[in-house]
Amino acid sequence: MIKIKEYPQRKFLTQIELSKLLGVGKTTVTRWENGQFDPTMKMKKKLLPFLLSPWVNIIMYFVSYYVYTIHKIALAVIFVFL
Numbered sequence: 886m887i888k889i890k891e892y893p894q895r896k897f898l899t900q901i902e903l904s905k906l907l908g909v910g911k912t913t914v915t916r917w918e919n920g921q922f923d924p925t926m927k928m929k930k931k932l933l934p935f936l937l938s939p940w941v942n943i944i945m946y947f948v949s950y951y952v953y954t955i956h957k958i959a960l961a962v963i964f965v966f967l
Contacts, residue, residue, distance in 0.1 A: 898935065907931050 898906070900914045907914075907928065916922055924932060 903935065906935070 900911050900918070904911045904914045909928070917924055
C-alpha cells in the first residue's frame with residue numbers, strides 16, 4: 886500500500902492539485918491516502934515523480950541521460966563496423 890501523505894514532495898500539493906496533475910478525481914486521491922484502495926501500476930508510475938525526493942529525481946535524470954548517451958555511442962560503433 887502506498888502512503889501518499891508520508892512523502893515529502895506530496896506535502897507541497899493539495900489533493901485537488903495532485904488529482905488534476907494525474908487526471909483522476911479528488912475522491913480517488915483521498916481513497917489512496919486513506920488506504921481504501923491502491924492505485925494501479927500505471928498510476929503508480931505517474932505518481933513516482935511526486936513521491937520521490939528532489940535528489941532522487943536528479944540522480945535518475947543523470948543516470949538515464951548517460952545510459953542513453955552510451956547506447957547512442959554503442960550503436961554508432963556497431964554501425965561503423967558493419
